Amino acid sequence: MINMKINGLPVSVEEGTTLLEAAKFLGFPIPTLCFMEGLLPYGACRLCVVEIGDGPKAKLVSSCTYLAEQGLNVRTASSRVVKARKMIIELLLATCPQSKVIQDLASAQGVHQQRFRQEHDDCILCGLCVRMCEQQMMAKAIGFQGRGEKRSLGTPFNIKSEVCRLCGGCIYVCPACQLRCTYNQVENAVCNGCANLTPPCLEKEKFDDMMCYMEPCVACEIKNDKK
């Protein structure tokens, strides 16, 4: 067992426990975005940062990926942490203002302003969909491409993936793209991210429903809803 302190409270956890799990166990709320139970932690959104260490060696780490260490002194809501979190939410709002998840986060954390130039993206590249696809659906149909500001999500060679089973898992876990599934209304589409994943029934007009091995799928249901 590992003994450490979270916000001054002593806690002992099993080896291999992350700081996030330990804090949640004690009831300290830590906002997260790219974390999901059942998927391996990735540490992309940086919302879950907590402060560890003391004095000049104090630093912020992402609690979802940092494993508990003997004697660690963790602060989940120090002023440094709160400042950083608020700035990240501001950046998130500047990127994906229409995401309800992000709006809720902002309101919960008391972020009332957004000082950057407004963008209208639909993806914060949290990687939940990639991990969902790989770790739960065992498909590895989508992944990251490029780096830096050109980083994006897509299928290999940006063509329809052969291993995609159109399960919709990626869409289900997405925190930012509630509007993503506009499917065939390309003019309203917020993104083209899953255009490659569009079910064939929507691509081809004369699609034979009987031949669809996935029936009924999400796409069918949306179709039905619209009718």
Next chain:
Amino acid sequence: MEKIKTIDDFKLLQEMLVFGRNTQIPTIVISAGTCGQASGANDIIRITKREIINEGLTDKLNLRITGCQGFCQMEPSILVEPSGTFYPRVSINNMKRIIKAMPQDKVLEDLLFLDPESGKRIEKQNDLPFFKKQVRTILSRNEKVDPIRIYNYIENTGYSTLLKVFEKRDPNWVIEEVKASGLRGRGGAGFPTGLKWEMLANQPDGKGKFLVCNADEGDPGAYMDRSVLEGNPHSIIEGMIIGAYSTQANQGVIYVRNEYPLAIKHLTIALRQAHDIGLLGENILGTGFSFDIKIVRGAGAFVCGEETALMRSIEGKIGEPSQRPPFPTQKGINGRPTAINNVETWANIPVVIEKGAEEFSKVGTKNNSGTKIFSLVGKVKYTGLVEVPMGMTIGEIVNDIGGGPVGNAKIKAVQTGGPSGGCIPAAMFDLSIDYDNLAKAGTIMGSGGMIVMDENTCMVDVAKYFMNFLKDESCGKCFSCRKGTQRMYEILDDITKGKATLAEFELLKELAIVVKDTTMCGLGHGAPNPVLSTIRYFTDEYKRHIIDKKCDAFVCKELVGAPCQSACPIGTEAWRYIAHIQRGEFDAAYQVIRETNPLPSVCARVCNHPCEEKCRAGTSGGQPISIRELKRFVVDRFSQPQSKPARDKKDNKDATRVAVIGSGPAGLTAAHYLSMAGYKVTVWEADKEPGGMLISCIPAYRLPRAVLRQEINSLIDDNVTIKCDTVFGKDVTIDSLFDNGYKAIFLAIGAHESRRLNVPGEDSLGVYPSIKFLKRFNLLGEKLAKGQVGVIGGGNSAIDAARVAIRQEGVESVTVLYRRTRREMPAFSEEIDACLDEGINLRTLVSPSKIIAENNRLTGLELLKNNLGERDASGRRQPVAIPGSQFVMPLDTLIVAVGEQPKTEYFSTTKLNIDKSGIVKVDPETLATNLSGVFAGGDLVSGPNTVVDAIADGKKAAVMIERYLHGEKLQQPKLPQLPKIYIEAKTEEATESKSLTRVKPSSLPIEQRQKSFAEVNMRLSEPAAIEETHRCLRCDFDFTQPKKIESESEKLEEIKV
């Protein structure tokens, strides 16, 4: 190549190789690293081989082709062993000469390195200023070995340290040795290498361990790893085998970026040779120890230099950093323990083992032992790779090894550590370089890039450049790094375009700190450093961009517009009148000049032309346009000053009255513009004629009096009254003016008091302050100089005084005495040239120590000789007197011109704020003094300054006084001055100039200048002027040219589609 199976066999081979070496005959060493090859080393190699064969010197000369030797700027360079003769920048023809001279041991003087400081040729490599202060333990090996010949490496004691380690048979000894040496990782973070190895050695063996050589060198401007890999790959291999032996690692990886083809080639050859000879593979030299190295080529992502990302890349995954702990030594490549060290660290290992830990740690400072290679690039005289002991100061590296600034521009800062590093300002150049000091200064050692920047580098632009790099090179995993760098770039871009506000600047700082805090890996952690460190040391520059909308380095295009225009204190649109001259529209050209300048004929002659200093034709490597001469060409076509601007309100009889004190350029300009705005202006002048310094100091041969008087008269209209012979403070005072109904006062009395030398005997007869000397002559016609004349000082007033003196009867000789060298003289260079042409002597590096007088009459001057010493804060080298070097110079007249200051006895009786030297303190933005309604400008507030600055002050004062009288806010937001009017370039003839050099006006022949005050410089002829205009780069087109052409080409493309 036969495989060697025992240590003894290897020793035998080494002995044989050393024995077989012929050290009697000279060797030509050609440096052919990437830098050398790019400058033509391959041709030199080819020609050398052919010449050696042609001349039949095959057994009299050795040839060795090596990697980079460090002095990349001088490539292709040749080193001759054993003499150490160094030939820089060798051409094919010169190479032939060198080879012919070799058998006679002759040194070709004319091809040697020319030291610009001393003007002497330097023969030996080690005596070159660039090499002198270096301690080249690693780089010096580059010139000893041919990288593709393992035998060459072995005969130069290569792999001996490996044998030493094998014979010790104690891995722990190696680790202890490396730990004791204090060697720290040369990749930038400075983690102790020995400690890292110990951590790896302590890991359970399991399925094997990895050693990695990190050669993913991606910092812009850093290339020391490449040079070591290219020049001495075996030293890396040797270091890695030693490391593997001591940590029981069984697999080695060299991760090198694919952009280094030569390094990969040499490494591949070296690895194969090491394998063939039995130094890699199973059971090395019969010790039972097995180790192998493979090369993994990186695709060039900057982030793959980060160790966790690098391991992912080696595994074949996307190069994304991951959480540490677990550290690579616990869980690295494929989950196995891994130690990663930089190229330079590996190259240091054989040095540590060879010298022993104790000896190694003697170099450098405590906790920072050994040497470090820096790639010194940017705005210094000598660029290349420099290897220095830790703890050397930045100043030593930049000024001594790098040779200081290239041109006249002062060095402003160095940038270390690449994109994750920061800038260190010139004021901190005595900082000694080591990991800890750099971290304290807000930057990092990084892999050792050192970019020197001077005044022509904009620090905001530097931060923007690095942020642009980082936003592309961030892996993009951490949201705060990916978006943070993008947003920081966005704000920096806005700042350089003049669009940002102070609130955004604050946001930038806030964001930078959060990005630094919240990212996962070193890249993100260091990404805000370029922003934070430039903000830390150069906040003023940021504020200048944001508030004043000015970029003083003339880099940010959207703020600079046309450099000539924005460099001009009064914003003259030089590009515009040059365009008019080109089209033959001389009237229009005059209008453009007169629009902003009330004294065009004066400025056409005596302006210090800041426009030419910043002209892009000059700053981009060529010669600037002769803008002042073109102005002179235009204004001299008109015998009467033309085109006064129209007045706002005509003959306003009960107009508000404003008083202007002083009728110099500042006072006259203010009076003129106030009069144009409808105010009644009275100008008071202490001397008998208006004009201030223009008439009392500037000699008539530079500024003919007729021209000056005409121009001054053109500014005097019914709204302006000039009252001469009225001394301010005596005849009129601030209080009396306000009492008499003046609503505002502009003080522009100039700086008319010469500074004193403060040496004994200064009050003797025959010693004159320069202002007194010039005034007496210009206003009263008195000729004070006679016999042998000495002038002390190096500024423009010293040169004026000297040139006036030589024109006076009874003067035998004139000598200008200056304490530094001509290069440091503040006077205009062309004036000094003219001065020398007229037979005036220039004696530099002397300071006066005593004035010798008989019967209180000057007979001579005692002087001390100087040497140039350390550089001061201004970047100029300080004169240091040589003790005992006194000598006496017989003189009849001595003119002291060591600076001027305002006469301000009166001000001390008022409530006006003045400083020690008599300068009136004003708000530089508004020229307002601490007294309401009293403004001041010109030399009175700036100290001795230029005419055009005085005019600028006058214009500003007029605007501010008007705002004041209207009760408006004085300070108003500023906008960048950008070219607005499009003037088409003349296209009938070829617009490209035939001549690349700038036009020079003809001047009066020397004989005719004797004792004559006729104007020396002539006006340009029409063809010469028009020819000169064709050299103009028309920087205004960026802003004014209609976008027609673009849209046409777009249309064309549309049609094609």
